[in-house]
Amino acid sequence: MKLLKTKKRKRILQLIGIAVLFCIIGYNTLFRSQNMIEYRINPSLVCVNPNWKGNVFINGKFQNDTIPESAPLLEVLKWKFSKNPQKKEKKEENYRLTVESIDSFSDTKNKIIWLGHATFLIQLDGARIITDPVFGDIPTKKRKVQLPCNPDSLKNIDYLLVSHDHRDHFDKKSIEQLHLNNPFIQALAPLEAKRLFSTKKLKQIPLQEAGWYQEYNIEKDIRIVFLPAKHWGRRSLNDFNKTLWGSFLIIGKKTKVFFAGDSAYHPHIYKDIYNLFGAIDICIFPIGAYSPEYMMASSHMNPEEAVNAFNDLKGKIFIPMHYGTFDLSDEPLGEPIKRLITAIIENNRANKLTELSIGGTYLIDNLK
Numbered sequence: 001m002k003l004l005k006t007k008k009r010k011r012i013l014q015l016i017g018i019a020v021l022f023c024i025i026g027y028n029t030l031f032r033s034q035n036m037i038e039y040r041i042n043p044s045l046v047c048v049n050p051n052w053k054g055n056v057f058i059n060g061k062f063q064n065d066t067i068p069e070s071a072p073l074l075e076v077l078k079w080k081f082s083k084n085p086q087k088k089e090k091k092e093e094n095y096r097l098t099v100e101s102i103d104s105f106s107d108t109k110n111k112i113i114w115l116g117h118a119t120f121l122i123q124l125d126g127a128r129i130i131t132d133p134v135f136g137d138i139p140t141k142k143r144k145v146q147l148p149c150n151p152d153s154l155k156n157i158d159y160l161l162v163s164h165d166h167r168d169h170f171d172k173k174s175i176e177q178l179h180l181n182n183p184f185i186q187a188l189a190p191l192e193a194k195r196l197f198s199t200k201k202l203k204q205i206p207l208q209e210a211g212w213y214q215e216y217n218i219e220k221d222i223r224i225v226f227l228p229a230k231h232w233g234r235r236s237l238n239d240f241n242k243t244l245w246g247s248f249l250i251i252g253k254k255t256k257v258f259f260a261g262d263s264a265y266h267p268h269i270y271k272d273i274y275n276l277f278g279a280i281d282i283c284i285f286p287i288g289a290y291s292p293e294y295m296m297a298s299s300h301m302n303p304e305e306a307v308n309a310f311n312d313l314k315g316k317i318f319i320p321m322h323y324g325t326f327d328l329s330d331e332p333l334g335e336p337i338k339r340l341i342t343a344i345i346e347n348n349r350a351n352k353l354t355e356l357s358i359g360g361t362y363l364i365d366n367l368k
Helices: 002-030 073-081 087-092 172-181 267-277 303-312 335-346
Strands: 037-040 055-058 111-116 119-124 127-131 159-161 186-190 207-210 223-227 247-251 256-259 282-286 317-321 361-363
Touching: 111 317, 119 256, 186 223, 247 267, 267 303, 282 303, 303 317, 303 335, 317 335
Parallel strands: 127 159, 159 186, 186 207, 256 282, 282 317
Antiparallel strands: 037 055, 111 119, 111 361, 119 127, 223 247, 247 256
């Protein structure tokens, strides 16, 4: 009993310490004398939206719009001190994603392979692309399912897409290993991503930074455009929103693939993308890490909202991600996919859902 009380007291003191640090950071953010609004864009890249003047940048931080946001300090504290109403359900659940082992990636067919969480290998029209590579555990979170391949087998990759700086999307060790086996890989990332590639090993990777609606300079016979997402960034206590976040549209000869990164649902984002590019063939959307709502709704969409976004894009195929690999929030691991199936059936679009296993493949040329 004494040991339990000691652990509880230590935990409370840790949380108080975190609260004090967050409050100091929040005070510095909220009470500056003047909000200096700038609009950031990479002048060396083409902007595909003629009405876009750049990403909002206020007092050294990127923002989703011109209303400054600070780190959700009170929500985090409330979450840490609150009881999870689904705790019993999570404990009794035995949901696990299926893993299909992959020995080789020598096949050059147009396809999409899910490696877990937000990591996909995408092959389209002679280009090989990997998104948000995370091959192992992340700080404080163990991977719930194994990687379906040996990371050293991931070779001949042309482009690394980085949606934002959170540790479940940008893992330095995974990228270093990827670069070791792909010495000519190029990184396509958001504005100020050079902060992420500052180590001796990562500095060797050629890097292009883009703002929303900007198109990267691509040597292959495809186009890749960086697009909006409603999210935020942080890797440590004092770097809130120092690096931009976003989504990607990969445009091939016949097929458009949208990778949403992390985002809350905001209808104008996806309707604007549709208005610029028309209907999207394949949409890869996050469906997990949405509970508790007061904490997550401003940065993560739930399954029903993901279907709304898919409908906004007039999508043809929905591939879900961001569930089952890491336990990041209060909902049970298997709840997101169950809610997604229900929502997409209610929208009369059940035939559009492609539910991949870890290591599972979608053949793009099968798209009708």
